[in-house]
Amino acid sequence: MKSNVFSLRAELADSIVDVPVSNSLHVFIGGYEMLVKKGAKVQRGQALAVHPRPDVGLANAPVSGKVSSLDFAYLSIKAGKDGDPVEPIDLESLAPGEELNQGLHDLGISVGRIREAETLVINGLNPQPSVTIAEQLLRDEAETISLGLSLVRKAINPKRCVLAAGTGSYRLEGCTTQVVKPVYPNSLPPMVLKAVTGKEVPESTVGFSVHKLWQIGHVLRTGRAIDETVFTLNGGNYRARIGTPLVDILDFANVEIHPGDRLVLSGPMTGYSVFNVEHGIEKNVFSVNVVPKNAYPPMEDRPCINCGECVLHCPARLQPNLIARYAEYGMFERARECGLDACMECGLCSYWCPALRPMQHYIGFAKQQLHPQSGNAPTGWMH
Ligand code: SF4
Ligand code: SF4
Structure with a gap:
């Protein structure tokens, strides 16, 4: 494998392109507690839901409109006219x-x-x-x-x-x-x-x-809740309202997606797949990748062949093979003793494993089991 696969530099786009506001936006609210109900009229910036973890910001309305549906994962807003604006917060005046x-x-x-x-x-x-x-x-x-x-x-x-x-x-x-x-x-x-x-x-x-x-x-600058994000897609950089359906973004950017392709958010190495093209883009998403069907062989629970590739490539100098195996068998404390918490979830062990074991998933699973309250963030120190 050529090392330039890992280069972090590429030509920049001429400018960040604005994606038009969709008629219907789907704000991801998995794990949040609702502050509004279906049918409610909401204003741009209004608080929609609060997360039980105090370090997670509120989910706010990216547009004014009406809550058209609500389930465990998405709060959908049919965009409408602005009403009374939400009172801005002057951050500079706060101690x-x-x-x-x-x-x-x-x-x-x-x-x-x-x-x-x-x-x-x-x-x-x-x-x-x-x-x-x-x-x-x-x-x-x-x-x-x-x-x-x-x-x-x-x-x-x-x-x-x-x-x-x-x-x-x-x-x-x-x-x-x-x-x-x-x-x-x-x-x-x-x-x-x-x-x-x-x-x-x-x-x-x-x-x-x-x-x-x-x-x-x-x-x-605005005094209003964050309502858009910027992200890379197919070599370009775009700005879209939070909750904009991925299918609208792909259409706008003329990126085709076919049955069996995978939609991966926030990076090819550590990102996560979504299974619905209507999924609304989230505020911390920094990239959208369409991975063509058959681009990579599927990962499975195959046995480790003890080749040592994951150990050679781990930047945290861990033994990912051991940690993942303990995690696989529910021995989470043993995984921790082997340095689980030092793993930065870079994904390189998964990338290099010739047995195609889902190493990063096992490791993430073990972290979640041991620290259910802290979520599965790879690092705590950088915001
Ligand atoms: S995901 Fe963790 S264990 Fe795997 S290579 Fe990266 S730092 Fe090492
Ligand atoms: S790279 Fe995969 S097969 Fe090789 S030692 Fe690590 S887990 Fe085992």
């Missing part, structure tokens, strides 16, 4: 700490608790191969990113601020730019952190992706 965290949460931003730290790291590397959104945002949305950064700096009060990027041509005011070799998995938060600080578990360091800073800058 850093609980007040600001609550304001961001209410505007739909999932950042957990922003705390003071000596070092602030901005992850400006494109997150995964074939995804160019970080560089496109740095080039085209620098003003919004800088706005988000100004608020984050106020809250964190860092002595040092570093932009980690795949090239030295990107700058953010008040930050030094550090070039990190743009090859996957160097874009993963723990890898960026180590590249910048030289430590695997650095003290007093907080990280943000440029996608998150863009979100924060967006809600700071």
Whole structure:
């Protein structure tokens, strides 16, 4: 396999293209508790649902309209006329700490608790191969990113601020730019952190992706909940309202999808498949990939052949074969003793396994069993 498969650099699109607002939007609300009922009239920015985890932002209405259907996974809104606008939140007037965290949460931003730290790291590397959104945002949305950064700096009060990027041509005011070799998995938060600080578990360091800073800058400017996301699709970068059905996005971008193809959200290496072309795009999704049928052989619960490929390629220096096997047999504590929590869910063990074992799925399953409340986030330190 050629190593350029993992390159994180590619030509940028001329600009970010706006996807038209759909007639019907489907906001993903799996795991949320509803604040509105079917038939309710909602205004753009209105809170729709709250997540039991306090670090997860509210689900807010991306358009004004009427709640046309509601089930365990989706809240659908038929777009209509704007009524009384939702009262904006002036984030700059909020005191850093609980007040600001609550304001961001209410505007739909999932950042957990922003705390003071000596070092602030901005992850400006494109997150995964074939995804160019970080560089496109740095080039085209620098003003919004800088706005988000100004608020984050106020809250964190860092002595040092570093932009980690795949090239030295990107700058953010008040930050030094550090070039990190743009090859996957160097874009993963723990890898960026180590590249910048030289430590695997650095003290007093907080990280943000440029996608998150863009979100924060967006809600700071409008005072309204985050209602759109930007993402890479087929070499281009697009902006769409949250909840826009994937089928509408694919139609607009002239990307064909055929029976048996897979729709993968948020990256070819660590993303997840969705099974419904009507699935509404989510606020943290940074890419949409159409994987043609038969592009990869299917993964199955085949036995490990002890070839050691996964061990050789694991950037966390783990023994993924052992961890996955313990997870497969429900021995989650043993998986933890083998370093489960140090796994950054890069997907490389799955990628390289010649037996096509679903390594990352086993590992994610074990994490979920051991930490049901914390969700399955690969890292806790970078927002
Ligand atoms: S996903 Fe696999 S290769 Fe990646 S860090 Fe975890 S165990 Fe290692
Ligand atoms: S790469 Fe797959 S087959 Fe090889 S040791 Fe790892 S789990 Fe086993």
